[in-house]
Structures are given as C-alpha cells and as structure tokens.
Amino acid sequence: MMRSAVSAALIGAAVGAALAGGVLLAQAQSAKTATVSAAVSAAVSIDNFTFNPPTLTVKAGTTVTWTNKDDIPHGIAATGNAFSRSPALDTDNAYSFTFTTPGSYQYFCYLHPHMTGTIVVEAATGSNATP
Amino acid sequence: MSEFDRDDGVSRRKVLACMTWVGTGVLWTVSGGVPRSLGIIDEAVAADVNGLTFLQISDSHVGFDKPANPNALGTLEECVNRIKALPRRPAFMIHTGDISHLSKPSEFDDAERIIAQTRLDVHYVPGEHDFLDPDLKLYKERYGAGIKGAGWYSFDADGVHFIGLVNVVDLKAGGLGNLGAEQLEWLEADVKTRTASTPIVVFAHIPLWTVYPDWGWGTEDGAQALSYLKKFGSVTVLNGHIHQVMQKVEGNVTFHTARSTAFPQPAPGQAPSPGPMKVPDDQLRKMLGIADVTFKQNEQRLAIVDTPLQG
Numbered sequence: 001m002m003r004s005a006v007s008a009a010l011i012g013a014a015v016g017a018a019l020a021g022g023v024l025l026a027q028a029q030s031a032k033t034a035t036v037s038a039a040v041s042a043a044v045s046i047d048n049f050t051f052n053p054p055t056l057t058v059k060a061g062t063t064v065t066w067t068n069k070d071d072i073p074h075g076i077a078a079t080g081n082a083f084s085r086s087p088a089l090d091t092d093n094a095y096s097f098t099f100t101t102p103g104s105y106q107y108f109c110y111l112h113p114h115m116t117g118t119i120v121v122e123a124a125t126g127s128n129a130t131p
Numbered sequence: 132m133s134e135f136d137r138d139d140g141v142s143r144r145k146v147l148a149c150m151t152w153v154g155t156g157v158l159w160t161v162s163g164g165v166p167r168s169l170g171i172i173d174e175a176v177a178a179d180v181n182g183l184t185f186l187q188i189s190d191s192h193v194g195f196d197k198p199a200n201p202n203a204l205g206t207l208e209e210c211v212n213r214i215k216a217l218p219r220r221p222a223f224m225i226h227t228g229d230i231s232h233l234s235k236p237s238e239f240d241d242a243e244r245i246i247a248q249t250r251l252d253v254h255y256v257p258g259e260h261d262f263l264d265p266d267l268k269l270y271k272e273r274y275g276a277g278i279k280g281a282g283w284y285s286f287d288a289d290g291v292h293f294i295g296l297v298n299v300v301d302l303k304a305g306g307l308g309n310l311g312a313e314q315l316e317w318l319e320a321d322v323k324t325r326t327a328s329t330p331i332v333v334f335a336h337i338p339l340w341t342v343y344p345d346w347g348w349g350t351e352d353g354a355q356a357l358s359y360l361k362k363f364g365s366v367t368v369l370n371g372h373i374h375q376v377m378q379k380v381e382g383n384v385t386f387h388t389a390r391s392t393a394f395p396q397p398a399p400g401q402a403p404s405p406g407p408m409k410v411p412d413d414q415l416r417k418m419l420g421i422a423d424v425t426f427k428q429n430e431q432r433l434a435i436v437d438t439p440l441q442g
Binding site: 048049050070071072073075077079087088090091106107108110111112113114116 | 197198199232233234259260263265302303304305306307344345346347403404405406407
C-alpha cells in the first residue's frame with residue numbers, strides 16, 4: 001500500500017513541478033497537443049470540500065484541471081490508482097491530467113476521502129478518434 | 132447538539148451545554164461512565180497530587196496562514212507558553228497529529244523548535260497532513276523511532292498502557308479514517324496479555340468513534356479496534372482532527388477530542404463544509420488550546436481539563 005502510494009506521489013510531484021508556472025503551462029501543452037489530436041481542456045473546481053461538477057464527461061484526449069479554492073489542502077487520487085495521484089494542492093494550486101483511454105474514473109480526495117468525483121471519458125469520434 | 136450525542140439523553144446534553152469556554156478551562160471527569168458536575172470535580176482534581184498527569188495537544192498545522200489564523204506557529208507557541216507555566220509539570224505530552232500543514236521540512240522543523248521548549252517527552256501519531264511529502268518519509272524520519280507500520284506503537288507509564296494508532300493512511304474513496312488489518316492484528320496481540328484492570332489510553336488522529344460521517348469524522352474499522360478493548364475497566368480514547376472539544380461515554384470507554392492549536396472547525400453540520408472557521412479575532416484564542424489529563428490510581432477515574440488559550 002505504501003509503495004504504490006509513493007510511486008504515485010512521485011509522478012504527481014513531477015506533474016506538480018511542470019505546473020510551477022501555473023495552469024497556463026498545462027493549457028499551453030494542451031493547445032500544442034490540440035493540433036494533432038484536437039485535445040481540449042475541462043475544469044473541476046474544489047469548493048467547500050466538494051468536487052464541482054461531481055461528474056464530468058469529456059472526450060478522450062481531454063486535459064482535466066482541478067483547482068483548489070478551499071482554505072485547506074486537498075489531493076486527487078483515483079480509485080485503484082487508475083490515474084496518477086496529485087501532489088497536495090494548497091489553496092489555488094491546480095493539478096492536470098490528460099485522459100486518453102475511455103472509461104469511468106472514480107476519484108477522491110486522499111486527505112478527505114468523503115469527497116468523491118467521477119470523470120467519464122468517452123471515445124473521441126470521427127477524425128479525432130484515438131486509436 | 133447534534134447527532135453524536137442523540138442516544139445519551141438529557142443529562143449529557145446538559146453537561147455538553149455547560150461546556151463553554153470559561154475561566155482557565157473546562158474540566159471533565161468520569162466515574163463509572165457518568166460525567167459528574169463540574170464544581171465538585173474541580174475540587175477533586177485540585178486536591179489530587181498523586182495521579183499521573185499528561186498533556187494532549189493536537190492539530191498544530193504549522194505552515195497554515197489563511198484568514199482563520201494567519202499565524203498558526205504563533206498560537207502553537209502560545210500553547211507551549213501555557214504548558215511551561217502549568218503549576219504542576221506533566222509527565223509527558225502526546226500530540227494527536229497534523230503537526231504540519233503540508234508536510235514540508237521547514238514546517239516540521241518549526242514545530243519541533245517550538246514544542247521542544249516544553250522540555251517534555253512527546254509521543255506523536257500522524258495526521259493526514261503529516262503524510263503529504265512526495266516520498267511519505269519525513270514523518271517517519273523524524274518521529275519514527277520505535278514505531279511499527281505507518282507509525283503505531285504502545286508504551287507504559289505509571290501502570291497505564293498507552294497505544295498510539297494511525298488511521299490516516301490508505302484511505303478509501305467515500306470512507307472514513309482507516310486502521311487496516313495489519314494494525315488491528317498488532318493491536319489485538321498488544322492488549323491480549325494485559326490484565327483487565329490495566330487502564331488503557333488509545334490515541335489517534337481521526338476520531339475512532341463516528342462523530343459525523345458526512346464529513347468523514349470517524350474511523351471505518353474503529354469499532355473493531357474497540358472490540359479488542361472490551362475487557363478493560365477503563366479505556367480512554369483521545370483524538371484530534373475535528374478542532375473542537377467533544378466527549379462521549381459508552382460503558383467503560385470515554386471518547387474525547389482536543390482543540391487545535393491552530394484554527395477552529397465548525398460543529399458537525401453547522402456549516403457547508405468542515406473547512407477552517409473564521410471567527411472574530413478576539414474569539415480565536417477561546418477556541419484553541421490544550422488538554423490536560425489526570426489519572427488517579429486505584430480509582431478507575433480520569434479527569435480531562437481542556438484549557439483554551441484565552442478564557
């Protein structure tokens with residue numbers, strides 16, 4: 001249990017470092033990717049210990065960014081480690097992850113696990129479809 | 132009050148209603164599971180010079196700088212000054228977690244520098260805020276001597292058996308605090324050979340009893356842990372995490388949560404979320420503080436004095 005948490009946190013830290021310049025950097029990367037896969041971005045706000053929207057449906061290739069608007073840190077972890085865990089997000093910190101594989105991803109706050117949310121990733125269609 | 136005491140009838144309600152921030156603190160004592168009137172207890176404790184006395188502090192959140200308390204290190208230092216000024220020096224101190232706010236080395240350093248001024252031995256258990264560094268190693272590096280697993284251990288003092296548990300690791304979606312199978316097994320073995328007359332003190336960060344599940348204030352497998360303690364005549368469970376004083380008595384088990392030294396949180400269900408509660412500046416120090424616990428030998432009796440920073 002500890003070992004998987006550590007590796008996930010390390011990945012999270014790397015993503016966090018990439019975010020040092022703020023969300024703009026993540027969006028810049030999304031925009032760059034968009035030229036080849038029409039990737040878009042979507043946002044989840046963390047407010048009053050709630051993920052908003054609690055369920056977010058996106059197309060494969062979408063970069064989802066969580067931003068913590070609370071006065072207390074939160075952290076994003078996927079059930080079954082289905083996607084990389086975020087570092088601890090202090091107030092106004094953000095974390096982004098690009099979902100490429102369709103599916104339903106349940107996640108929770110690893111500091112306050114009563115906080116839960118879902119990202120539903122649908123297959124991209126037409127010329128934008130991911131292989 | 133709210134649902135945590137709904138099954139306890141009028142008397143507890145009345146006692147809880149008396150639990151206001153007055154004088155030098157609020158005094159709790161329990162004899163045979165019944166909370167007694169405050170005045171009598173006050174005298175009883177004042178007269179007691181032979182019991183084991185130790186302190187509990189909790190939820191220092193060193194590094195927190197938001198409006199609810201822009202200087203959490205400062206209020207920790209005020210608590211430490213209170214401790215240094217106590218007329219009777221306690222045997223030791225326990226800290227029930229969330230030492231740091233974001234598990235930064237500087238936060239642990241600052242906490243250590245201030246808490247060391249008490250010149251007391253401190254027994255720690257971690258809060259979820261102490262396991263936020265990328266490698267999850269800083270807490271164990273600093274407080275890990277003699278601990279097992281993620282940080283559980285036990286020790287004895289003056290005939291009382293103390294058990295520090297960790298319920299902030301490997302939390303599951305939608306769930307409460309979690310002890311886990313390995314720790315429960317260790318606990319069962321740890322208490323098995325002890326006699327039923329041994330007073331037991333269990334301390335952990337998140338309440339082991341269900342205070343308010345909607346906010347995650349409880350421990351998923353807490354009831355199983357407590358089932359191993361059924362044979363003991365005196366069990367005291369000390370927790371933090373919820374940044375306010377709450378008490379509940381069930382048979383021979385007394386549950387108690389301590390104030391934070393950093394910022395208050397709302398009573399269950401009294402706010403949209405359990406986030407830091409901003410109160411007027413002149414009220415803050417009435418909602419932060421320390422707890423002082425005394426055992427009188429041979430009396431199965433315990434007294435907890437919750438002392439706010441400011442009366």
